Amino acid sequence: QHLGKAAFHGLTSLKKLVLVETNRTSLSELPIGHLHTLQELNLGHNSITSLKLPKYFTNMTSLRHLSFFSNRITSISRGDLDALREGNRLNLTLVLSLNNIKSIEPGAFAGIHLAELALRSAFESSMMQTSLQGLAGLQVSRLIVGVFSDHDREQDFERGLLDGLCQVQMEEFVLICLGDFED
Template identity: 90%
Template sequence: TSLSELPIGHLHTLQELNLGHNSITSLKLPKYFTNMTSLRHLSFFSNKITSISRGDLDALREGNRLNLTLVLSLNNIKSIEPGAFAGIHLAELALRSAFENFMMHTCLQGLAGLQVSRLILGEFRDTRTLQDIERGFLDGLCQVQMDEFVLICLDGVEDDTDNLFNCIGNISTVLLVDLGLEEIPQVPAWSKLKQLECKKCSFEDVPAQKLSLLKELRVLRITQNNGLKNFEQKFNDLINLEVIDLSENRLTFSTCCSPQFQNCPNLKHLNLSFNSEIRLTGDFTNVKNLLYLDLQ
């Protein structure tokens, strides 16, 4: 139930420690973790951790932890004390199916001061327990520095699209997976978003008009949306856009492909494979710099 019971303090070169599917109740890391500078993967997947206190992760504050992945998914976290993650630097933090209902908003505030390259938040398809997501439930992430944010398998997000990007607008990469979103969330005009992926959502139209507000966007992937049929809107003035992947949808449209892209001069990769019916009755003059075209 406690890490202090593990006689592994002499394993200074340990790279991966998988403690999943046990009965660990405390995340308090023993002092010897400060010597495990080669550790790259630390998993507490599916344990019985209910709270994270200030000081529990002190051993991770010493040394370079920029390559460490910390997995806390499938726990039952009810509280994270403010300051518990302050000054912690991680490569990845996974928090899927980790919170009780209505606890997520408060717990995320406890992540303040964390610096992480990739944060994964949400649930698993077969263990969805969160209901009635609070408005602004991601507000606690305003005090977290991250490069990439993954939101996956979370019901109710579609009712809070106006607030979804309030605290993640400055992130360079966002992945929205299996969320039931019917439209793209409102993104602040000051957003620095460079890569956006929407997978297994519920779009009916390619939201080109709203996405055209993301002037820093370089990579866009909208895939595996069974209801996505229409491509009537145009992408406008996205001079940084290089990659568009619209594969594995049910798109049906004609006059491909020049009219859909207005002033997108740097588009190099266009994937329209595995859709319903795309007619090449137009031309490619507006995307003449393409290096990769997939029409399978």
């Protein structure tokens, strides 16, 4: 399903766009660069594999909620989120829950300020510790890490798992753990 370049033409005051289960595979094909008043973009339940934000995201200064819930993001590279470094993003919530993140490159989140980052059931168990180290340099008001109760992916919370978060500046940390937490 293809969205033409004029798909959202004329909707210049649009505040919320929900493109859930629309078979999106990337952000580059979305004709939304002119939607400067957009406050919420929900791209949940698609097949997006890359978090590389197009340059036009730097102009979306009203954006408050950006959801990639349940996509196919497996890695986050340095430079993918550069558009979030521009301007004031202190009120932005970024949802990456229910992806299958295997790696976050060191520096990928450095210098980024977010209101909230949600990472529930976002990692394979063996990749969580290494991936969390890639959050170094992030400033976030609220960080949510953990699992969903109805999700198959088991998460073992063992010693040292959260060490990577020592380089993240945060006001609130929410850990959702359904099993035992080892010493």
